[in-house]
Amino acid sequence: MKIEQAYTIVSSPGRNFVTLKIVTDQGEYGIGDGTLNGREMAVVAYLEEHVIPTLIGRDPQRIEDIWHYLYRGAYWRRGPVTMSAIAAVDMALWDIKAKLAGMPLYQLLGGKSRDRVMVYGHATGRDIEACLEEVARHVDEGYKAVRVQSGVPGIASIYGVAKKDGEPYEPADAELPAEHVWSTSKYLNHVPKLFAAVRERFGDDLHVLHDVHHRLTPIEAARLGKEVEPYHLFWLEDCVPAENQEAFGLIRQHTTTPLAVGEVFNSLYDAKALIENQWIDYIRATLTHAGGITHVRRIADLAGLYHVRTGFHGPTDLSPICLGAAIHFDTWVPNFGIQEYMPHTSATDEVFPHDYRFEDGHFIVGETPGHGVDIDEQLAKQYPYKRASLPVNRLEDGTLWHW
Numbered sequence: 235m236k237i238e239q240a241y242t243i244v245s246s247p248g249r250n251f252v253t254l255k256i257v258t259d260q261g262e263y264g265i266g267d268g269t270l271n272g273r274e275m276a277v278v279a280y281l282e283e284h285v286i287p288t289l290i291g292r293d294p295q296r297i298e299d300i301w302h303y304l305y306r307g308a309y310w311r312r313g314p315v316t317m318s319a320i321a322a323v324d325m326a327l328w329d330i331k332a333k334l335a336g337m338p339l340y341q342l343l344g345g346k347s348r349d350r351v352m353v354y355g356h357a358t359g360r361d362i363e364a365c366l367e368e369v370a371r372h373v374d375e376g377y378k379a380v381r382v383q384s385g386v387p388g389i390a391s392i393y394g395v396a397k398k399d400g401e402p403y404e405p406a407d408a409e410l411p412a413e414h415v416w417s418t419s420k421y422l423n424h425v426p427k428l429f430a431a432v433r434e435r436f437g438d439d440l441h442v443l444h445d446v447h448h449r450l451t452p453i454e455a456a457r458l459g460k461e462v463e464p465y466h467l468f469w470l471e472d473c474v475p476a477e478n479q480e481a482f483g484l485i486r487q488h489t490t491t492p493l494a495v496g497e498v499f500n501s502l503y504d505a506k507a508l509i510e511n512q513w514i515d516y517i518r519a520t521l522t523h524a525g526g527i528t529h530v531r532r533i534a535d536l537a538g539l540y541h542v543r544t545g546f547h548g549p550t551d552l553s554p555i556c557l558g559a560a561i562h563f564d565t566w567v568p569n570f571g572i573q574e575y576m577p578h579t580s581a582t583d584e585v586f587p588h589d590y591r592f593e594d595g596h597f598i599v600g601e602t603p604g605h606g607v608d609i610d611e612q613l614a615k616q617y618p619y620k621r622a623s624l625p626v627n628r629l630e631d632g633t634l635w636h637w
């Protein structure tokens with residue numbers, strides 16, 4: 235069997251997605267997600283110019299060999315563009331292999347470790363009351379876990395809060411980066427009040443999560459972690475930028491609030507110290523940005539040695555292909571923690587028909603051979619690419635800050 239054809243499909247049903255399709259000489263095909271929010275066309279160029287020509291004629295069943303050919307062979311190892319391109323190939327090849335085996339991907343990985351996959355939804359509001367309404371809506375829809383992000387008095391616009399209450403949050407909201415203004419002190423004074431209100435209204439059983447989105451220093455994160463301890467969060471996410479993994483050691487000394495990190499990671503090496511020192515509790519690196527199934531299962535295996543569980547990144551800026559493959563992975567992986575879920579638009583779901591389904595706060599994996607997601611190429615063509623950029627963030631004095 236040989237790879238006969240491989241090509242990218244860029245489609246924008248409400249937001250940009252990059253898909254790689256690989257077709258064998260026996261007519262079987264697989265698809266992978268290569269979406270890198272705000273840098274989509276860099277991945278397309280990497281695939282079209284530097285990857286696809288090397289794939290033609292190769293045996294698609296040699297997933298491991300192709301992975302190392304693209305990783306070691308690149309010379310310039312790692313990085314989000316490289317690893318998203320490798321991930322798109324890897325996801326497509328696993329899709330093909332599972333189809334050839336006539337089984338859903340989770341079976342090929344090792345079978346079910348659980349019957350369903352707990353997710354967390356996104357409750358956002360411009361103020362605490364609006365946020366609580368959104369939490370209530372998610373509870374009514376069956377969610378057992380909800381991420382809570384609210385506006386902060388004195389800050390005009392903030393990460394994670396939709397412009398209109400009840401609308402989904404989309405960060406890539408302008409052709410060129412929008413500029414946000416940020417105040418750590420206003421934010422730190424506000425968040426404990428938000429979670430006091432959530433626990434007051436919803437009690438102790440609901441799992442609640444919060445994303446700091448890289449904006450604090452380690453001692454500020456330690457303060458926040460301590461101040462929300464009475465509200466026993468499921469996790470505090472991305473509390474500091476994680477290039478310096480040791481910074482989490484300082485946070486860990488001060489608080490028992492569980493820590494999650496890693497959605498911007500693209501390889502095991504970004505997380506190795508965090509995991510081996512048990513500085514974190516959940517690793518978020520997901521299939522598209524961290525080299526696909528072949529690499530992420532190595533991250534999950536290392537994490538499992540240190541009581542660290544998976545908590546895959548799962549916003550609307552990863553395609554249903556990534557989500558579908560992630561649900562298979564989540565169904566299999568022994569040290570599963572939770573799966574992020576921001577529902578895609580109906581237009582997106584029409585472009586990417588799939589067999590996973592949401593039920594009572596969980597995903598139920600499908601039984602279709604492969605990862606269970608397809609792409610309607612004719613429909614995809616109706617949504618041409620339109621550049622969209624992630625915002626930047628400045629402190630009130632104009633300092634360019636972490637977003």
Ligand SMILES: O=C(O)[C@H](O)[C@@H](O)[C@H](O)[C@H](O)CO
Pocket residue numbers: 271394405445447497547548549551574624
């Ligand atoms: O926890 C999350 O889902 C993430 O932080 C997103 O909100 C990112 O900002 C987005 O994926 C960037 O493209």
Ligand SMILES: [Mg+2]
Pocket residue numbers: 445447471472497
């Ligand atoms: Mg996040």
